[in-house]
Amino acid sequence: DDAGYADIGSFGGEIQTPNLDALASVGVRFTQFGVSATCSPSRSMLLSGSDNHLAGLGNMAEFTAPNQKGQVGYEGYLNDDVAPIPMLLRNSGYNTYMAGKWHMGEEPQHFPAARGFMRDLTLIPGGGSHLEDMWGARGERQLYTYNGKQIAALRPGFHSSEDYTASIIANIEENRRDGKPFFAYLALQAPHDPFQLPDGWRDRYAGRYDAGYDAIRAARIERMKQLGILDPAATVFPRLPTIPAWADLSNEERRQSARRMELYAAMVEHMDANIGKLIGYLKTTGLYDDTLIIFLSDNGPEGNIMEMGRPWDNSRFEDWGKKGTFLQYGPAWAQASAGPLRLFKGFLS
Secondary structure (H helix, E strand, O other): OOOOOOOOHHHOOOOOOHHHHHHHHOOOOOOOOOOOOOHHHHHHHHHHOOOOOOOOOOOOHHHOOOOOOOOOOOOOOOOOOOOOHHHHHHHOOOEEEEEEEOOOOOOHHHOHHHHOOOEEEEEOOOOOOOEOOOEOOOOOEOOEEEOOEEEOOOOOOOEHHHHHHHHHHHHHHHHOOOOOOEEEEEEOOOOOOOOOOOOOOOOOOOOOOOOOHHHHHHHHHHHHHHHOOOOOOOOOOOOOOOOOOHHHOOHHHHHHHHHHHHHHHHHHHHHHHHHHHHHHHHHHOOOHHHOOOOOOOOOOOOOOOOOOOOOOOOOOHHHOOOOOOOOOOHHHHHHHHOOOOOOOOOOOO
16 A cells, blocks of 8 residues: 555665565566556555546545536445456355455445455545544544444454454455465555554664665666666656755755654555565465466555644654654655656656
8 A cells, every 4th residue: 555666675665574585586566557647546446456546536535626516426335336357256166355444435335245255354434544443634533444334342462464454364264174265455554654663663664765865866867777577778757846855855854754654665665574474374285376366556655745633643753653653755865766757646747
């Protein structure tokens, strides 16, 4: 969710993503792969095989424009004009599982359980805390479902990447001897803001981004050329004119900016580590060689800054990345995550 084109190692990133890189080394890397500019439209196309307007998500429900409201194709949920892949597969004898973010309808008739998933652990709205407090971006309590039913609490110590992955593993294990194939949709919330990590992960990249976004972006683009992701002669869009050069920032601005990227990078590696748990499980059980695994991002990195209020308290630098803090990294680092591309989430360019 909101991962960048150049974030993972096999696409030029310096972030440690050994499990995804191993998949890429024996698979296919797509470099002309189209997604929507925001998340729920991309997700509706992924799960329906149809254009997002046909699927009812011509725009994110939260950002429906006045001229779009009430119009066909802008219902704001995965509509009944499309047949979701999990429903087709379930009707064909598959076991179907989901864990992660849904963002395609917040009424019970639109929950994953009503759209073909037999088992689920789901954040129904579009984002919020990665931890057990269930807070949304503006302090509202978020809606989660477990096997189609709304739940009042998450387990103590919950983290989205860890628990969603564990849920998928548990679902497969529960039914793996019944002889049926499975379809599993692991819609990891990471590395979507807020950047929040378990103890032991927050300082994993301490000092790694002190060189700044200009240097990191240049290094990523060079590696993309070496890997064949970009043509060696390709030119790329320069830093956006609204973004100051790293050298022009004050020491405190550089310190805070680098810390945001450190936490983001740790979110990506932590995500990869949990994907590794799932891959390890598939190998241990003999399912790996018969499983098609697809990894993708929904819309590219988030470079837009949202002003947050309570309960998010960003006043203590030392607490960044913990429960109750809402960290984003802004357009400069998003442009680095996007690699050669001009912009990021929210922009069709």
